Amino acid sequence: MTDKYNSVPDVSPHTGTTQARDFILRATDIKKSFGGVHALKGASMTMRRGEITALIGDNGAGKSTMVRCLSGIHRPDSGSIVLDGEDVTFESPNAARERGIETVHQTLALVEDLSVWQNFFLGREKTHGFGPFRTLDRKVMKATAGELLKNLAVNVPPVTSKVRRLSGGQRQAVAIARAAGWGSKIVIMDEPTAALGVQETARVEGVINTLRDSGVAVLLISHNFDQVMRLSDHVWVMRAGMAVAERRTEETSGDELVALITGAKAA
Numbered sequence: 237m238t239d240k241y242n243s244v245p246d247v248s249p250h251t252g253t254t255q256a257r258d259f260i261l262r263a264t265d266i267k268k269s270f271g272g273v274h275a276l277k278g279a280s281m282t283m284r285r286g287e288i289t290a291l292i293g294d295n296g297a298g299k300s301t302m303v304r305c306l307s308g309i310h311r312p313d314s315g316s317i318v319l320d321g322e323d324v325t326f327e328s329p330n331a332a333r334e335r336g337i338e339t340v341h342q343t344l345a346l347v348e349d350l351s352v353w354q355n356f357f358l359g360r361e362k363t364h365g366f367g368p369f370r371t372l373d374r375k376v377m378k379a380t381a382g383e384l385l386k387n388l389a390v391n392v393p394p395v396t397s398k399v400r401r402l403s404g405g406q407r408q409a410v411a412i413a414r415a416a417g418w419g420s421k422i423v424i425m426d427e428p429t430a431a432l433g434v435q436e437t438a439r440v441e442g443v444i445n446t447l448r449d450s451g452v453a454v455l456l457i458s459h460n461f462d463q464v465m466r467l468s469d470h471v472w473v474m475r476a477g478m479a480v481a482e483r484r485t486e487e488t489s490g491d492e493l494v495a496l497i498t499g500a501k502a503a
């Protein structure tokens with residue numbers, strides 16, 4: 237596999253900074269088998285700060301397994317993950333989260349009967365006082381959730397609204413904002429707009445763009461080529477357990493990506 241970064245300009249088109257060559261993540265030669273099924277056969281991929289990296293491939297290519305290795309759900313059988321210059325292994329999703337990798341799963345993991353702000357702080361509640369006098373700092377949590385939503389230009393009803401009252405797009409936006417709100421270095425999104433209509437998709441894509449512009453690296457798993465072409469800066473193509481090709485989005489086309497996915501075109 238060739239390293240195409242040698243031909244990539246130093247200045248990111250989105251941030252205008254010199255971060256374009258700065259890898260936030262390097263996964264190298266990742267292998268993962270389930271019994272006799274070799275889901276990942278030595279896959280390697282990279283991500284950079286302030287960029288949206290798309291991970292594409294046919295059903296069964298190994299995308300979810302790669303994502304699960306990066307987010308601490310699976311332990312790779314072998315290979316290395318370097319995050320922000322440091323070799324890491326994650327024992328659990330919480331360990332990955334603590335190192336700054338958040339994942340927005342298709343199921344979103346929001347609690348319908350809790351408010352937006354309560355969902356933001358689920359399991360990470362802020363308290364004040366000490367010892368037995370410790371109480372939840374509702375005011376701070378509400379204000380923080382409101383601020384996070386505002387920063388990402390997420391248009392939702394007040395943070396006191398119950399999640400059950402939100403539309404699909406609003407829920408997705410809340411889940412993304414929650415993932416982004418913990419000093420995340422990387423936010424992984426699995427088909428973030430699969431269940432949404434055209435308008436809501438546009439809104440959620442706006443949120444994803446804002447997140448990228450704030451310097452977070454986004455990993456986007458999507459079967460939607462138009463979306464990949466619209467949103468991503470960089471694409472990794474997986475086939476049969478390997479990352480077989482990488483492209484700068486501006487230098488490829490939907491047709492080429494399809495050919496790379498099916499194997500009709502060699503990397």
Ligand SMILES: Nc1ncnc2c1ncn2[C@@H]1O[C@H](COP(=O)(O)OP(=O)(O)OP(=O)(O)O)[C@@H](O)[C@H]1O
Nearest residue numbers: 270273274275293294295296297298299300301302
């Ligand atoms: N927990 C598991 N146990 C057994 N086999 C698995 C497991 N997880 C994944 N696989 C197998 O590994 C291969 C890669 O699956 P994976 O879900 O990573 O692909 P994918 O690219 O995400 O596909 P899709 O687009 O359909 O989600 C498939 O053959 C799948 O059946």
